[in-house]
Amino acid sequence: MRRVQSRRLALAGFVTPSALVAYLNSRDEDAGARNAVFATLVSMVQERDEGALASTLLWLGLWPALDAIYRRRRRCFESSDELTSALSFAFSSLVARVDLWRTHRVAATLVLGAERDLMKALQRTRTEVAQLEALHQGTVGLKPWAExxxxxxxxxxxxxxxxxxxxxxxxxxxxxxxxxxxxxxxxxxxxxxxxxxxxxxxxxxxxxxxxxxxxxxxxxxxxxxxx
The missing domain is CATH 1.10.10 (Arc Repressor Mutant, subunit A)
Structure with a gap:
């Protein structure tokens, strides 16, 4: 943590990773400063500068919102493991590709984008399964919704x-x-x-x-x- 703080000014004021996570989870802190910390952690992941540590801090810093997605979407998946895997992939993929130059609210972008990508992937999977079943039954031109x-x-x-x-x-x-x-x-x-x-x-x-x-x-x- 201390090695990273010498290179990342936004992280310099935190004594421990736990203090950083508590700061990110506090709604009373300055939104601009919190956004800078989130942006720093995303850039660390993308630049592979202590990426594993940064990824863990992002998960913990956004855990209340990510847990809310999990609880809200549990009914959409056959098992908890399936949802956990899909959400992890959606969130990690988004962190790796999000454009920080065009992102003004990093936390909101990651949370909303992860849920959006999670549901899009689920819909694609359902459509593909339906099409495969139709092909197996000899049906041509199946559409996800008939009307x-x-x-x-x-x-x-x-x-x-x-x-x-x-x-x-x-x-x-x-x-x-x-x-x-x-x-x-x-x-x-x-x-x-x-x-x-x-x-x-x-x-x-x-x-x-x-x-x-x-x-x-x-x-x-x-x-x-x-x-």
């Missing part, structure tokens, strides 16, 4: 509570909700409170509520096109 779902009152696809459609929902919402996609999905679909989602994303409850309301207004405007 496009009807629009809801907000213009969103129907049957959103089905886990198999959540990946499509997130992709549909992204152009409209942007960085607030996770906020919208968590509140509308998973019935979490603004305070719960805000805590996971590093936002104050009032900030989370206002951002959700703005995103919802944009969605309602889009819903008018379906009437």
């Amino acid at each position: 496009p779902p009807a629009a809801s009152a907000l213009g969103l696809p129907a049957r959103l509570s089905l886990e198999s459609e959540e990946g499509a929902l997130r992709e549909w919402l992204l152009p409209l909700a942007g960085g607030d996609t996770e906020l919208v999905v968590s509140v509308l679909l998973h019935e979490e409170s603004h305070a719960q989602v805000g805590a996971r994303l590093g936002l104050a409850p009032e900030v989370a509520r206002k951002r959700f309301q703005r995103a919802l207004r944009r969605l309602r405007k889009m819903a008018d096109k379906f009437r």
Whole structure:
């Protein structure tokens, strides 16, 4: 740890790795300073400068949010081991490739991106399995969904509570909700409170509520096109 601190100024003020993890898990700390620490750890992984240590610190520093993903997505996977492996791969792959020059909120990008990639990979796997089963049965031209779902009152696809459609929902919402996609999905679909989602994303409850309301207004405007 001390060898790294001499080269990485953002880590210089921490006596032990435990102190660093406690700092990253504290919502009372300066967001800009915490972001700099997360960015430093990501760059260490990418540059293979004590990468194993940096990767472990990232996991521990983001553990509350990653654990929330695990608990939320447990129903989507056949076993805990399968989910653990898939989440680990999604998170580690994202850390290795994220562009720090274009990333302003490192922690949020890693958490949201890991969950997005996790669900995309799951959907690809399900589609591939369905296609293989269709080929085995001599069926040609199988599609993941036979019929496009009807629009809801907000213009969103129907049957959103089905886990198999959540990946499509997130992709549909992204152009409209942007960085607030996770906020919208968590509140509308998973019935979490603004305070719960805000805590996971590093936002104050009032900030989370206002951002959700703005995103919802944009969605309602889009819903008018379906009437």
